[in-house]
Amino acid sequence: MSTRRLVVTEIRMKLSNVMGLGDNTALDFLNSTVTQGASTFEFIESGHALVGWLHAAGLVSHDESRALLQMPISELDAQAAQARELREWLRSEVARWAELEKGEVSIDASVRLNELMAVDDFFRQLDSRGDLVLQRRWSSPRQLLAPIAHVFAELLSMGETAYVRRCEGTGCTMWFYDHTKSHRRRWCSMALCGNREKARNHRLRQATATSSERTAG
Ligand SMILES: [Zn+2]
Numbered sequence: 172m173s174t175r176r177l178v179v180t181e182i183r184m185k186l187s188n189v190m191g192l193g194d195n196t197a198l199d200f201l202n203s204t205v206t207q208g209a210s211t212f213e214f215i216e217s218g219h220a221l222v223g224w225l226h227a228a229g230l231v232s233h234d235e236s237r238a239l240l241q242m243p244i245s246e247l248d249a250q251a252a253q254a255r256e257l258r259e260w261l262r263s264e265v266a267r268w269a270e271l272e273k274g275e276v277s278i279d280a281s282v283r284l285n286e287l288m289a290v291d292d293f294f295r296q297l298d299s300r301g302d303l304v305l306q307r308r309w310s311s312p313r314q315l316l317a318p319i320a321h322v323f324a325e326l327l328s329m330g331e332t333a334y335v336r337r338c339e340g341t342g343c344t345m346w347f348y349d350h351t352k353s354h355r356r357r358w359c360s361m362a363l364c365g366n367r368e369k370a371r372n373h374r375l376r377q378a379t380a381t382s383s384e385r386t387a388g
Contacts, residue, residue, distance in 0.1 A: 334354060343363070
């Protein structure tokens with residue numbers, strides 16, 4: 172009896188593989204959970220992961236992230252759960268908005284984003300180069316969602332709906348902002364989806380050609 176070996180190609184993905192593919196911080200936030208075929212990856216599974224995501228996205232500095240990690244873990248975890256819920260709600264809001272020619276922001280979206288941004292606490296500081304910089308005063312884990320709300324408010328107020336798109340890769344859930352000159356971007360990345368889809372289309376074309384040859388013969 173022959174022994175068949177089952178070869179399973181496991182996809183492994185790290186935050187660094189997907190961060191930046193959205194070419195927009197708000198869309199990168201939607202991509203903080205990714206489904207690729209049968210595998211789903213979650214990059215804000217805990218409060219610490221949420222702080223790590225904010226730092227990787229450039230929304231908090233290294234020093235701020237270190238201070239944030241000192242906050243009670245249970246409160247940080249609760250914010251991560253809120254962030255995941257907010258993300259899925261924003262995903263449907265962005266999808267609806269992106270369908271419109273001239274994106275109108277829903278009342279629900281403006282109310283929710285405004286509430287989250289209202290807990291932000293800024294002050295100005297003069298830095299060593301003589302620049303006046305805006306800094307945040309972090310007093311509560313509740314503020315963790317404020318910078319996220321801020322990047323979505325920016326997207327909805329200034330983004331071009333036509334350039335906000337979902338990756339065309341089969342089974343891929345990623346979003347991106349098409350900043351290319353031709354505005355013909357179709358994939359989250361060539362490495363993750365583009366090459367695979369091209370190979371798949373090539374196989375489909377070959378199969379169609381073979382079956383039409385058979386029909387003709
Ligand atoms: Zn993709």
